């Protein structure tokens with residue numbers, strides 16, 4: 001039931017704040033992460049020296065965001081692999097490896113086969129899944145459910161922010177178990193995570209109208225580029241994926257630092273480029289670099305739509321449009337920066353008169369390899 005919304009996707013984007021809040025709920029006790037499902041499983045994390053995240057599509061981008069946080073908090077190397085690539089290259093894994101799978105449906109065959117393969121090779125497996133009792137969690141040693149609620153639109157939105165939230169909870173938990181994160185630090189991150197739902201709500205309330213207007217003007221656009229750096233890089237790729245899926249527009253996400261090594265050749269007059277700008281307070285150096293990337297593409301005629309923190313005045317002279325997100329610590333920005341991109345892809349699809357919930361050629365859950 002769309003509950004009065006024009007599409008399931010519109011409903012599900014509006015539920016992104018709750019997807020984060022419900023995934024956190026019941027897993028914080030006195031400022032510390034306590035995941036009941038992981039009770040008694042400390043040995044699962046104690047004996048490992050690497051993590052491999054396997055997933056497909058949007059879930060793989062959530063994994064890439066999670067990598068930054070888990071490495072930083074738990075000081076353990078994390079690789080992210082597309083599930084269908086993983087088992088065909090004879091990966092180096094064993095009982096020192098934790099394979100974390102991410103799947104909204106829990107039924108994606110590529111991801112399931114990667115988990116089974118990891119299990120056969122003696123690795124430990126943990127499933128991050130949005131569907132209770134699905135096949136992938138049943139095949140795994142441990143489960144952390146996301147509580148985004150049922151997701152009906154084929155392209156994933158609220159499950160994506162819930163997946164990042166679950167990965168962050170996991171990163172904080174493993175950091176505490178391994179002793180790489182103090183209780184005080186963990187509590188700061190917990191508080192920050194708890195502040196995210198209200199911030200997402202603010203973006204929806206304050207920017208949705210402008211983004212829809214922007215999409216309306218851009219209905220004839222044939223190509224859109226997305227640039228991001230650090231945790232903004234997987235968000236750039238997620239923005240591009242959504243646009244391909246929903247609006248059938250050629251879109252690519254790039255690491256901003258890679259621009260000069262190739263993608264800048266694509267820039268010509270009028271090329272729309274979304275740029276996710278790191279916080280000038282939290283990451284002054286990266287902020288400066290990304291602003292100079294904006295200048296470079298602007299000088300070549302790009303039309304720049306910046307996603308920048310409230311109060312970041314330095315981007316104003318360089319961008320054609322600035323979409324604002326509330327202040328957040330650097331690792332938490334992705335949960336905010338992705339919201340305008342989800343709204344934009346949906347709005348552009350609608351401006352083109354397409355079916356946002358059922359894009360052509362796609363299925364919600366792909367149960368063949």
Ligand code: BG6
Nearest residue numbers: 057058059103104105108155156
């Ligand atoms: C694709 C869906 O087929 O599968 C994507 O169209 C999704 O939206 C991907 O991200 C992975 O699905 P799941 O259920 O494993 O998260």
